[in-house]
Amino acid sequence: MRLVGARHTLDVKQEQIMDLQKQNNFDPIFRYLTIACGGLIIILAAGILWELYTGSHLSLEKFGYHFLFSQSWNPVTENFGAASSIFGTLLSTAIAMVIAVPMSLIIALFLVELAPPQISRIVGSAIELLAAIPSIIYGMWGLFVFAPYMADHVQPLLARIGGPLPFFKGPPMGIGMLTAGIILALMVLPFITSVTRDIFLMVPAVVKESAYGMGSTTWEVNRKVTVPYGIQGIIGACFLGLGRAIGETMAVTFVIGNTHKISASLFSAANSIASTLANEFTEAAEPIYLSSLIELGLILFVLTFLIQLAAQLWLKRTKRKMGVA
Amino acid sequence: MQLKERSILARRLADLAVRALASLAAIIGIAFLVWIIYVVLARGISAINWDFFTQLPAPPGMEGGGMASAIVGTLLMTALAMLIGIPTGLMAGIYLSEFGQDTRFGEGVRFTCNMLMGTPSIIVGVFVYILMVVPMKSFSGYAGAISLAVIMLPVVTRTTEDMLALVPNALRESALALGAPRWKVTLGVVFRAARNGLITGILLSVARVSGETAPLLFTALNSSYWPSSLSEPTSNLTVTIFNYAMSPYKDWQAMAWGASFLIMAGVLFVTLFTRSLLWFRSYKK
Numbered sequence: 001m002r003l004v005g006a007r008h009t010l011d012v013k014q015e016q017i018m019d020l021q022k023q024n025n026f027d028p029i030f031r032y033l034t035i036a037c038g039g040l041i042i043i044l045a046a047g048i049l050w051e052l053y054t055g056s057h058l059s060l061e062k063f064g065y066h067f068l069f070s071q072s073w074n075p076v077t078e079n080f081g082a083a084s085s086i087f088g089t090l091l092s093t094a095i096a097m098v099i100a101v102p103m104s105l106i107i108a109l110f111l112v113e114l115a116p117p118q119i120s121r122i123v124g125s126a127i128e129l130l131a132a133i134p135s136i137i138y139g140m141w142g143l144f145v146f147a148p149y150m151a152d153h154v155q156p157l158l159a160r161i162g163g164p165l166p167f168f169k170g171p172p173m174g175i176g177m178l179t180a181g182i183i184l185a186l187m188v189l190p191f192i193t194s195v196t197r198d199i200f201l202m203v204p205a206v207v208k209e210s211a212y213g214m215g216s217t218t219w220e221v222n223r224k225v226t227v228p229y230g231i232q233g234i235i236g237a238c239f240l241g242l243g244r245a246i247g248e249t250m251a252v253t254f255v256i257g258n259t260h261k262i263s264a265s266l267f268s269a270a271n272s273i274a275s276t277l278a279n280e281f282t283e284a285a286e287p288i289y290l291s292s293l294i295e296l297g298l299i300l301f302v303l304t305f306l307i308q309l310a311a312q313l314w315l316k317r318t319k320r321k322m323g324v325a
Numbered sequence: 326m327q328l329k330e331r332s333i334l335a336r337r338l339a340d341l342a343v344r345a346l347a348s349l350a351a352i353i354g355i356a357f358l359v360w361i362i363y364v365v366l367a368r369g370i371s372a373i374n375w376d377f378f379t380q381l382p383a384p385p386g387m388e389g390g391g392m393a394s395a396i397v398g399t400l401l402m403t404a405l406a407m408l409i410g411i412p413t414g415l416m417a418g419i420y421l422s423e424f425g426q427d428t429r430f431g432e433g434v435r436f437t438c439n440m441l442m443g444t445p446s447i448i449v450g451v452f453v454y455i456l457m458v459v460p461m462k463s464f465s466g467y468a469g470a471i472s473l474a475v476i477m478l479p480v481v482t483r484t485t486e487d488m489l490a491l492v493p494n495a496l497r498e499s500a501l502a503l504g505a506p507r508w509k510v511t512l513g514v515v516f517r518a519a520r521n522g523l524i525t526g527i528l529l530s531v532a533r534v535s536g537e538t539a540p541l542l543f544t545a546l547n548s549s550y551w552p553s554s555l556s557e558p559t560s561n562l563t564v565t566i567f568n569y570a571m572s573p574y575k576d577w578q579a580m581a582w583g584a585s586f587l588i589m590a591g592v593l594f595v596t597l598f599t600r601s602l603l604w605f606r607s608y609k610k
Contacts (some may be wrong), residue, residue: 020504020506021531023482023508023509024506024507026506026508027506027507027508030507030511031424031507033416033422034416034417034419034420035420035424035425035430036416037413037414037416037419037420038416038417038420038421038425038430038431038434038482039430039434040413040417040478041417041434041437041438041441041478041479042433042434042437043442044437044441044475044478045437045440045441045458047452048444048448048449051452051455051456052448052451052452052455055455056449059351073501087420103350103354104348106343106346106347107347107350107351107354108592110347110348110350110351111346111351114344114347114348123354123355125600126355126358127351127354127355127358129358129593129596129597130354130358132532132592132593133358133361133536133589133591133592133593134533134536134537134538134563134588134592135536135538135539136536136538136563136566136567136585136588137361137365137536137585137588137589138361139358139567140363140365140566140570140581140582141361141523142363142569142587144368144570144578145364186357189354193354203415205359217337217339217340217381218337218340218343218344219339219340219343219344220336220340222343230487232471240443243443244443246445247444247445247446247447247448248445249445249446249447249538249539250538250539253567254570255593269454274445274447274539277447277450277451277595278447278539278542280449281451281454281542281543282542282543282546293451294451294455297447297448297451297491298469300429300445300448301444301445301448304443304444304445304448305444307443308439309438309440309445311443312436312439312440312565325345
């Protein structure tokens with residue numbers, strides 16, 4: 001009887017070992033599956049670049065590099081140029097950055113240095129909630145609420161202050177370059193703020209305390225110690241915000257006005273690459289029209305790629321320097 | 326040296342000014358948040374009623390009508406995008422954190438992933454248009470779901486990697502020492518340890534994707550009928566908001582506000598919910 005029992009347990013063990021063997025055999029498959037999924041990401045990125053490139057070959061052939069500098073955008077005569085879209089994209093992004101960067105820095109400073117922890121936590125989460133609001137909501141709010149407000153209150157004021165300057169000329173319509181830039185600023189603000197806050201938090205307390213010990217005020221500590229210490233990370237954060245702003249579509253499409261014209265006035269309607277794509281892509285019946293739109297997409301993709309590249313290389317270098325990698 | 330040249334009063338004043346400015350900036354930021362939420366609430370809630378959830382869109386000028394088809398379409402496409410995007414993202418994240426930490430290929434995947442996260446969503450729309458809509462000769466819900474999945478994939482991948490990296494190595498080593506195969510260690514032990522973080526990250530990515538408009542504009546397009554199959558243009562909330570808001574009809578614009586309210590409430594709810602989960606856990610520790 002005892003013998004039989006022993007035999008039995010032996011069998012079970014062997015079975016378990018066999019089972020384990022089978023499970024181990026699955027390991028390489030699992031490994032390759034994960035590699036394949038990782039590879040899929042690279043294939044996707046390469047695929048986007050390739051499809052955009054081949055999709056725009058018609059317009060690349062027809063217009064060549066003149067596409068970049070030509071202002072005309074005429075579906076009837078089939079003459080297309082990207083200058084006004086590129087200009088609009090860059091200018092609206094520039095406005096956004098001019099507003100968002102100083103504001104983010106000073107809000108981050110408020111969160112880290114000035115506010116009591118409880119308030120800092122609440123304000124910080126509120127600012128981050130701004131990033132969670134979908135861009136179409138910004139568009140709705142921008143078109144129906146913020147643009148009329150700009151037209152009634154802000155733009156007349158700016159026109160009076162601006163006087164003879166060409167930037168604040170023209171009828172205050174509400175929609176236009178300036179409004180788009182301000183809404184963009186609002187949308188990138190949370191990104192820059194949260195990265196900058198993390199960087200401020202990384203500054204060693206000893207460094208700050210020694211500055212305080214010398215009798216510096218809070219502002220002096222920040223200006224001469226905290227900011228110089230974290231300047232590289234802050235620049236990286238700005239790059240990330242820039243990448244966000246440059247490709248933002250819906251909010252801009254709602255309020256920029258969508259005109260293919262370059263104008264010095266920030267009040268006038270304009271367009272950006274993303275807004276042109278959103279508005280005209282489904283209308284483009286002729287192959288050359290579609291191809292030109294795809295080339296616009298290619299330009300935008302390359303622009304964001306370059307910004308991302310710069311941001312990532314920069315942040316990597318910074319991390320290594322600060323020893324946090 | 327420089328400090329001495331300025332009187333203590335001037336320094337104090339400068340400090341005070343900056344403090345005031347900083348507080349003001351923070352207040353402005355919050356004021357905009359409150360403004361937006363208030364406007365969407367005030368204008369959206371009046372458009373919400375029973376019909377809104379059960380009826381098809383009505384032509385302009387007609388009374389009533391709802392967003393039922395758009396709600397279903399958005400849910401369907403988001404669900405399909407999750408089915409595609411989450412498993413692939415999880416697997417790619419596993420690769421980055423478990424197998425390819427220090428390899429060249431892993432570096433490349435990580436870099437490309439960051440880059441894809443920064444790619445404008447409208448570019449993804451154009452890509453999927455060329456890839457799917459042109460060969461299939463029709464706008465389709467599948468194309469919409471794929472473009473949402475493409476946007477989700479890098480986000481899920483990076484979250485997974487970050488969350489798995491937080492799991493202590495001792496846990497992996499002890500499981501491996503017991504003779505467990507790698508896949509079992511990863512799925513049974515490492516995943517379980519990182520479960521909360523993973524769920525949070527994935528929920529946040531779903532919330533983000535469900536509010537996306539740009540990638541759907543020329544993939545799923547829109548329609549005013551029930552989505553009978555995902556192989557034809559599929560009705561969805563965000564593109565409907567865009568079309569209705571741009572229309573000159575007051576009642577359509579009101580419907581757009583209602584849909585905006587629905588989207589924003591959903592996205593903010595998921596975001597706040599997951600955030601409070603995170604906060605609660607860190608507080609407990």
